[in-house]
Amino acid sequence: MSKIKLAEHVIETVQAICAQYNNEEGELINVLHGTQSKLGYLPAEVQELIAKELDMSVAKVYGVVTFYSFFTMTPMGKHPISICTGTACYVRGAEQVLEEFKRQLKLEVGKTTDDGKFSISCLRCVGACGLAPVVMVGEKVYGRVSPQQVRKIISEYQDGCPSHAE
Amino acid sequence: MEMIKLTIDKKPVVVKPGTTILDAASSIGIKIPTLCHMKLHDMGIENKPGGCRVCVVEVEGRRNLAPACVTKAEEGMDINTHSMRAINARRTVTELILSDHPAECLTCAKSGECELQDLAQELGIREIHYEGEQSHYREDTSPAIIREMDKCILCRRCEMMCNEVQTVGVLSAVNRGFDAVVAPAFEMNLDHSACTYCGQCVAVCPTGALTEVDHTGAVIRALSDPSKTVIVQTAPAVRAALGEEFDLEAGTLVTGKMTAALRRLGFDYVFDTDFAADLTIMEEGTEFLDRLNRHLKGDKDVQLPILTSCCPAWVKFFEHQFPDMKDIPSTARSPQQMFGAIAKTYFADKINVKREDLVVVSIMPCVAKKYESAREEFATDGNPDVDFAITTRELASLIKLANLKFNSLPEEDFDQPLGESTGAGVIFGATGGVIEAAVRTAYEIQTGKSLEKVDFEQLRGLEGVREATVDVDGLELRIGIAHGLGNARKLLEDIRSGKSNFHAIEIMSCPGGCIGGGGQPYHHGDDSVIKKRFEAIYKEDAGKAIRKSHENPHIVKLYEEFLGKPMSDKAHHLLHTNYFDRSNKIES
Numbered sequence: 001m002s003k004i005k006l007a008e009h010v011i012e013t014v015q016a017i018c019a020q021y022n023n024e025e026g027e028l029i030n031v032l033h034g035t036q037s038k039l040g041y042l043p044a045e046v047q048e049l050i051a052k053e054l055d056m057s058v059a060k061v062y063g064v065v066t067f068y069s070f071f072t073m074t075p076m077g078k079h080p081i082s083i084c085t086g087t088a089c090y091v092r093g094a095e096q097v098l099e100e101f102k103r104q105l106k107l108e109v110g111k112t113t114d115d116g117k118f119s120i121s122c123l124r125c126v127g128a129c130g131l132a133p134v135v136m137v138g139e140k141v142y143g144r145v146s147p148q149q150v151r152k153i154i155s156e157y158q159d160g161c162p163s164h165a166e
Numbered sequence: 167m168e169m170i171k172l173t174i175d176k177k178p179v180v181v182k183p184g185t186t187i188l189d190a191a192s193s194i195g196i197k198i199p200t201l202c203h204m205k206l207h208d209m210g211i212e213n214k215p216g217g218c219r220v221c222v223v224e225v226e227g228r229r230n231l232a233p234a235c236v237t238k239a240e241e242g243m244d245i246n247t248h249s250m251r252a253i254n255a256r257r258t259v260t261e262l263i264l265s266d267h268p269a270e271c272l273t274c275a276k277s278g279e280c281e282l283q284d285l286a287q288e289l290g291i292r293e294i295h296y297e298g299e300q301s302h303y304r305e306d307t308s309p310a311i312i313r314e315m316d317k318c319i320l321c322r323r324c325e326m327m328c329n330e331v332q333t334v335g336v337l338s339a340v341n342r343g344f345d346a347v348v349a350p351a352f353e354m355n356l357d358h359s360a361c362t363y364c365g366q367c368v369a370v371c372p373t374g375a376l377t378e379v380d381h382t383g384a385v386i387r388a389l390s391d392p393s394k395t396v397i398v399q400t401a402p403a404v405r406a407a408l409g410e411e412f413d414l415e416a417g418t419l420v421t422g423k424m425t426a427a428l429r430r431l432g433f434d435y436v437f438d439t440d441f442a443a444d445l446t447i448m449e450e451g452t453e454f455l456d457r458l459n460r461h462l463k464g465d466k467d468v469q470l471p472i473l474t475s476c477c478p479a480w481v482k483f484f485e486h487q488f489p490d491m492k493d494i495p496s497t498a499r500s501p502q503q504m505f506g507a508i509a510k511t512y513f514a515d516k517i518n519v520k521r522e523d524l525v526v527v528s529i530m531p532c533v534a535k536k537y538e539s540a541r542e543e544f545a546t547d548g549n550p551d552v553d554f555a556i557t558t559r560e561l562a563s564l565i566k567l568a569n570l571k572f573n574s575l576p577e578e579d580f581d582q583p584l585g586e587s588t589g590a591g592v593i594f595g596a597t598g599g600v601i602e603a604a605v606r607t608a609y610e611i612q613t614g615k616s617l618e619k620v621d622f623e624q625l626r627g628l629e630g631v632r633e634a635t636v637d638v639d640g641l642e643l644r645i646g647i648a649h650g651l652g653n654a655r656k657l658l659e660d661i662r663s664g665k666s667n668f669h670a671i672e673i674m675s676c677p678g679g680c681i682g683g684g685g686q687p688y689h690h691g692d693d694s695v696i697k698k699r700f701e702a703i704y705k706e707d708a709g710k711a712i713r714k715s716h717e718n719p720h721i722v723k724l725y726e727e728f729l730g731k732p733m734s735d736k737a738h739h740l741l742h743t744n745y746f747d748r749s750n751k752i753e754s
Contacts, residue, residue, distance in 0.1 A: 005754070062340055
């Protein structure tokens with residue numbers, strides 16, 4: 001027998017989300033969505049637990065997690081930065097904005113800063129093409145972002161700025 | 167029922183509603199090429215993801231070509247299976263698959279048996295017009311199965327077998343687009359997963375992406391080492407299938423030729439796993455009667471039903487998936503392991519050879535037997551009871567390497583003492599056979615009477631789950647039989663929920679039992695082959711002079727000279743085992 005370790009509150013959180021969806025296999029995507037929004041990511045141990053709760057194979061759970069780019073197995077930063085690289089944002093300079101975020105934070109796409117504060121990901125269209133290029137930090141949307149504004153956006157989330165601490 | 171009339175290649179055809187174009191065409195002798203599709207009619211197994219698009223046909227009045235394996239026949243359809251457009255599309259699709267496939271055909275383990283190779287040949291592909299990126303994936307080697315995913319064409323037959331038929335759930339398509347691959351969770355290696363090594367993924371893989379670990383080289387080395395005495399055992403299902411590798415009709419029994427071939431390969435003694443199957447019946451049958459009689463006397467602690475334990479994939483399955491029930495199966499080792507244990511003690515002493523100088527090779531219809539023989543508990547001071555387990559296919563390649571004209575070989579007999587067997591030992595190779603063999607012996611021991619008829623037809627058949635009762639002199643024995651691990655799961659869940667009222671259950675992991683094992687000659691989706699092997703096994707049984715395990719004279723002698731009686735301390739030590747909880751437990 002091999003043991004998989006998870007913190008008690010994580011087990012409770014995941015079990016509650018699964019129960020909310022009646023532990024139905026068909027609700028896997030909703031369960032993963034809910035779990036990621038609570039935990040920030042979907043580590044292997046959590047996928048094992050979800051598979052058990054929904055009575056399905058962990059390979060299938062992993063298959064879904066790796067199919068959708070939204071799901072991640074690496075912990076996201078406290079302030080996840082998402083740069084839209086959809087068509088409209090792309091043609092209006094999203095690439096340069098992305099490069100500037102990477103340069104300022106010394107971070108690759110899909111990675112998280114050592115202090116766990118920021119992570120960078122790309123997404124495709126948030127439905128605000130009129131504001132292109134669009135950047136999201138957590139739930140907050142920034143429109144018509146230029147590379148010059150990047151430093152300011154980051155600084156909003158640095159220590160000493162309690163307005164956006166959570 | 168309203169039937170559907172349509173035309174395929176100008177021929178009229180009438181089919182039932184719901185019939186696919188592929189099946190409709192097949193019913194009038196038109197074979198549309200397929201690649202990902204696979205259907206085992208009698209087993210109710212079908213893979214049709216409609217993914218490869220090799221089977222596209224032209225339907226008059228439709229803009230797009232239709233994949234024949236997933237498109238249902240409709241009234242009035244006019245179909246052309248070999249229009250220029252259909253042929254071009256088929257060839258383009260195949261060329262695109264080939265453009266991301268290693269061009270290693272000459273050295274590939276599957277060469278000559280590869281369905282992609284056959285397809286390229288049938289379509290007359292002489293050039294690949296597309297050049298692009300090739301997918302690369304690390305090779306994954308386990309004790310029994312090798313995964314070379316560079317050669318995977320994503321037909322997903324393995325995934326279907328692993329999930330729907332076997333309910334093992336180890337394989338799944340993961341990642342997306344060009345990175346998509348069929349893999350275990352977290353892309354871990356198979357030996358870290360709950361894989362049972364049943365080998366049904368290997369049995370259906372159209373290419374060389376999934377193959378067995380090849381032990382033929384190690385066997386050749388042992389045979390050429392003069393300091394070693396090398397002996398061989400052959401499982402019952404091998405003799406009913408080996409002939410297929412030499413173009414003999416499926417179901418041809420080649421027991422005598424196989425024995426002759428093994429002797430010419432240089433094995434010092436050619437023995438029979440059927441002998442050990444008879445021994446298994448002595449131990450398992452005695453254990454069963456012991457549990458049954460205690461149960462009948464009202465002992466509430468006794469565990470019933472007893473489950474058979476000959477199949478290593480089944481053992482690993484319950485160790486992972488039903489660890490709470492690991493005390494229910496019989497503790498009897500499988501015939502392969504009983505043979506090894508007796509060979510390296512009783513027989514080694516008889517011929518005065520030291521354990522480490524005796525090499526035991528098994529010929530098995532199975533890839534899980536490779537894993538079983540490597541299990542730590544089946545070794546003494548690091549020396550395994552069975553040194554190498556090779557498949558029916560590997561034996562065929564050894565015979566070819568030794569320049570033997572198999573079909574012209576004479577019929578020879580097994581050596582003694584471990585080559586004597588009964589009809590009961592033979593039927594271990596087919597679903598229902600182990601329990602029938604057990605009933606033949608249990609009946610006579612329980613009642614003290616001689617069986618008038620040894621054939622228990624009610625236990626035979628190829629249905630996935632079967633139930634039967636056997637009258638043992640007034641005592642009604644309730645017996646369950648399952649083959650395929652998905653079917654086994656149903657019976658196990660009934661036991662767990664208290665719904666099961668069987669006294670004994672036989673389980674084999676592969677469809678049809680060992681005759682449909684993962685190490686047998688490839689059936690390429692033709693399950694009539696398995697049926698013919700099934701018939702061959704019962705034919706061999708019917709032709710045996712002795713058909714009850716306890717009447718095998720060499721078994722009787724083995725107990726007299728060495729083991730004492732069934733379930734004795736010595737028998738326990740050598741012939742029984744215990745099981746492990748291999749499940750994952752989540753805890754805080």
